[in-house]
Amino acid sequence: MTKNKIRPGVYVYPMPVSIIGTIVKGKPTFMALAWINVVEYKPPLIAISSFESHYTNLGIKENQTFSVNIPSEGMVEVADYVGVVSGKEIDKSEVFEVFYGELKTAPMIQxxxxxxxxxVVKSINTTEFSEAERGHEIFIGKVVxxxxxxxxxxxxxxxxxxxKPFIFSIDNKYWKIGEFLGSAFSIGKTYKKE
Ligand SMILES: Cc1cc2nc3c(=O)[nH]c(=O)nc-3n(C[C@H](O)[C@H](O)[C@H](O)COP(=O)(O)O)c2cc1C
Structure with a gap:
């Protein structure tokens, strides 16, 4: 097999699909987001990267809060919907039945x-290292x-x-999760190079 040098890109396989919730102009609004990662577990911290012109960013910046909702396979169409329409043009406040926890500005999907x-504990704008005119805003959130x-x-x-979460691949496709493969922090203990 030959290793081809391919165009540099964010080929992180797989990417989980999440739905981010916030409040803008007094109403809940949601967007699909695949650029999400765990950054710490004590306290639990999650980073999301959201393009700075998204409607959702207005709410996150104003309230300094957001929700992360993990959809199941059956929600693939609605998850895609909130990822293709913007709250700037379409009111997404009625798309989901919502509930609230401790934070009154982080609507969650029932x-x-x-x-x-x-x-939010930290925000970073990627514009300083972006080659485009506008960048993404990375919001690091503490899970309260x-x-x-x-x-x-x-x-x-x-x-x-x-x-039954589902995943997203960079070629714009959604996939189900496959089969159990082995136990983490365990299966490698007896590994020997052949
Ligand atoms: C599967 C999927 C994943 C997405 N992931 C991201 C992401 O990680 N970051 C981002 O900025 N936009 C992402 N988007 C695009 C936004 O969800 C989309 O532009 C949305 O319309 C923004 O909504 P808003 O303007 O109401 O905030 C994704 C869209 C889809 C369909």
Missing amino acids: HAPINLECK GAYADEYYLTNGIPDITKV
């Missing part, structure tokens, strides 16, 4: 299996509340086989 309410229906839990932890 129907999504996992909901996290986050408080996490919610899941009993149905999705096993031993108190969200169970991937019940949550």
Whole structure:
């Protein structure tokens, strides 16, 4: 096999699909977001990267809060919908049934299996290292509340086989999660190079 040098890009496989919630002009609004990552676990910190002209960014910046909602396979169409229309043109406040936790400006989606309410602890604008005129805003949020229906839990932890999250590939496709492969922090212990 030959290693081809390909165009540099963000080929991070896979990317989880999340739905970010916030409040703009007194109303809930949501957008799909795949550029999301865990940055710390104590306290739990999550980073999201959202293009600076998105309507959602207005709410995050004003309230310094946002929600992360993990949709299940059955929500693929609605997740895509909130990722193709902007709150600048279309009111997305009625798309989901919402509930609130501790933060009153982080609307969470009742129907999504996992909901996290986050408080912004740091914001970074990528414009200084962007080659484009406008960049993304990275919001690092501290998870102050996490919610899941009993149905999705096993031993108190969200169970991937019940949550059925789906993933996004850079060629603009959605995929289901596959089969169990092995136990982490364990399967490698007996590894030997052949
Ligand atoms: C699957 C998917 C993933 C997306 N991921 C991101 C992302 O990580 N960051 C981003 O800025 N926009 C992302 N988008 C685009 C926004 O969701 C989209 O532009 C949306 O309309 C913005 O809504 P708003 O203007 O109401 O905030 C994604 C869209 C889709 C469909």
